[in-house]
Amino acid sequence: MPSTTSSTTPLKRGLRASRRQSLADPAFRWFLTLTGLSVLLVLAWMIVSTTSQAWPVFEKEGFNLFFSSEWNPGNARDGTIQGTYGGFQFLYGTIVSAALAMAFALPLAIGIALYLTQLAPKRIARPLTYAVDLLAAVPSIIYGLWGSLFVVPMLLPFMNWMSQKLGPWLPMFEGPVRVRNLFVTSLVLGIMVLPITSAVIREVFAQVPRDERLAGFGLGATRWEVMRHVVVARSKAGIIGGSMLGLGRALGETIAVLLIIGGNPRSEFRLFNTSQTVASQIAAAFKEASPEYIRALVALGVALFLVTIIVNVIARLVVSRLGHVTGDAAL
Incomplete structure (x- = not known):
C-alpha cells in the first residue's frame, strides 16, 4: 500500500499543476490581449476627446483651417467661435x-x-x-x-x-x-x-x-x-x-x-x-x-x-x- 500511495502522489501533483496551467494560459492570453487593445483605446480616446473639443472651430472654419493664413483669435467664453x-x-x-x-x-x-x-x-x-x-x-x-x-x-x-x-x-x-x-x-x-x-x-x-x-x-x-x-x-x-x-x-x-x-x-x-x-x-x-x-x-x-x-x-x-x-x- 505505501508504494501505491507514493506512486499516485506525483500523478495528483501533475494533475493539479496541469489544471493551474490550463487556467493560467487563458488568463495570460486575455491579459496580453487587453494590453494590446489598451493602446487602441487610448488612441481612440485621444482622437475623440480632442476632436470634440475642437469641433466648433472645424464647423466654422472648415478647410480654411488648413489653407487660410488669417489668424485673429477671439475671446468668447460661451462656447461660440467669434475669431x-x-x-x-x-x-x-x-x-x-x-x-x-x-x-x-x-x-x-x-x-x-x-x-x-x-x-x-x-x-x-x-x-x-x-x-x-x-x-x-x-x-x-x-x-x-x-x-x-x-x-x-x-x-x-x-x-x-x-x-x-x-x-x-x-x-x-x-x-x-x-x-x-x-x-x-x-x-x-x-x-x-x-x-x-x-x-x-x-x-x-x-x-x-x-x-x-x-x-x-x-x-x-x-x-x-x-x-x-x-x-x-x-x-x-x-x-x-x-x-x-x-x-x-x-x-x-x-x-x-x-x-x-x-x-x-x-x-x-x-x-x-x-x-x-x-x-x-x-x-x-x-x-x-x-x-x-x-x-x-x-x-x-x-x-x-x-x-x-x-x-x-x-x-x-x-x-x-x-x-x-x-x-x-x-x-
Missing part, C-alpha cells in the same frame, strides 16, 4: 522646418551608419556609437538654449554672407537675416533627430547579408562600390523608415523650436526669416488663452495629428513598396 482661425502658416512652418531638418540629418545619419558598420574598427565603433546615441538623451530645452545662445551667434556672419551672395539669385536666401530664423531652427532640429535616424539606419546596414558584400568584393568591386551598390541599395526601405521616425519627432518638437524660431509666422520660403510651428504656437499661447482660443489651439493640434498620420501612411506605403522591390524587410 478667425486659419492655420496654414503654422502647418507650413512645421512641415518646412521638419523637412529641412531631415535634409540636414539624413546624409549625416547615412554617413555615420556606414562608418560604424563598414569601416570603423570595434575599439572606435563602440564608443562612437554610445556617443551618437547619447545625443538622444539630451533634453530638448538644452538644445534650444544651445541653439539660441551659441549656434545663432556663430552662424550669423555666415548667414549674412549667404544672404548677400545668394539672395539676389535665390529668393530662399533673401534677407534681412533675423537672429532667430528657420535656418538655425532646422539645423538644431536636424541634430536632435540624428540619433534616432542613424540608429535605425545603422541596424539596417548591419543586417545586410555578409555573403552579398563578400560577393561584391569577389567581383572586383571597391569598398565604396560595395557600400553604394550593395549595402545602401539593399537598405532603401530601412533608410526611409528611419527617416520617417526622425521626421515624426521633428514635426512635434516644441521647446527647442520655441526658443529659436522667432515666433512670427510667415508663409514664404525664406530661410533667414522668422517662422512658427504648430507645436511652438500651442506652447506659446496656451497659458493665457481664452476658452475659445483653447479650442482653436486644440484644432491646430488635431490638424498636426492628421498631417503626421498622412506622412506616416505615405512612408509605410513607400517602405512596403521598396521592401518588395529590393527584398528588404519593411520596418
Whole structure:
C-alpha cells in the first residue's frame, strides 16, 4: 500500500499543476490581449476627446483651417467661435522646418551608419556609437538654449554672407537675416533627430547579408562600390523608415523650436526669416488663452495629428513598396 500511495502522489501533483496551467494560459492570453487593445483605446480616446473639443472651430472654419493664413483669435467664453482661425502658416512652418531638418540629418545619419558598420574598427565603433546615441538623451530645452545662445551667434556672419551672395539669385536666401530664423531652427532640429535616424539606419546596414558584400568584393568591386551598390541599395526601405521616425519627432518638437524660431509666422520660403510651428504656437499661447482660443489651439493640434498620420501612411506605403522591390524587410 505505501508504494501505491507514493506512486499516485506525483500523478495528483501533475494533475493539479496541469489544471493551474490550463487556467493560467487563458488568463495570460486575455491579459496580453487587453494590453494590446489598451493602446487602441487610448488612441481612440485621444482622437475623440480632442476632436470634440475642437469641433466648433472645424464647423466654422472648415478647410480654411488648413489653407487660410488669417489668424485673429477671439475671446468668447460661451462656447461660440467669434475669431478667425486659419492655420496654414503654422502647418507650413512645421512641415518646412521638419523637412529641412531631415535634409540636414539624413546624409549625416547615412554617413555615420556606414562608418560604424563598414569601416570603423570595434575599439572606435563602440564608443562612437554610445556617443551618437547619447545625443538622444539630451533634453530638448538644452538644445534650444544651445541653439539660441551659441549656434545663432556663430552662424550669423555666415548667414549674412549667404544672404548677400545668394539672395539676389535665390529668393530662399533673401534677407534681412533675423537672429532667430528657420535656418538655425532646422539645423538644431536636424541634430536632435540624428540619433534616432542613424540608429535605425545603422541596424539596417548591419543586417545586410555578409555573403552579398563578400560577393561584391569577389567581383572586383571597391569598398565604396560595395557600400553604394550593395549595402545602401539593399537598405532603401530601412533608410526611409528611419527617416520617417526622425521626421515624426521633428514635426512635434516644441521647446527647442520655441526658443529659436522667432515666433512670427510667415508663409514664404525664406530661410533667414522668422517662422512658427504648430507645436511652438500651442506652447506659446496656451497659458493665457481664452476658452475659445483653447479650442482653436486644440484644432491646430488635431490638424498636426492628421498631417503626421498622412506622412506616416505615405512612408509605410513607400517602405512596403521598396521592401518588395529590393527584398528588404519593411520596418
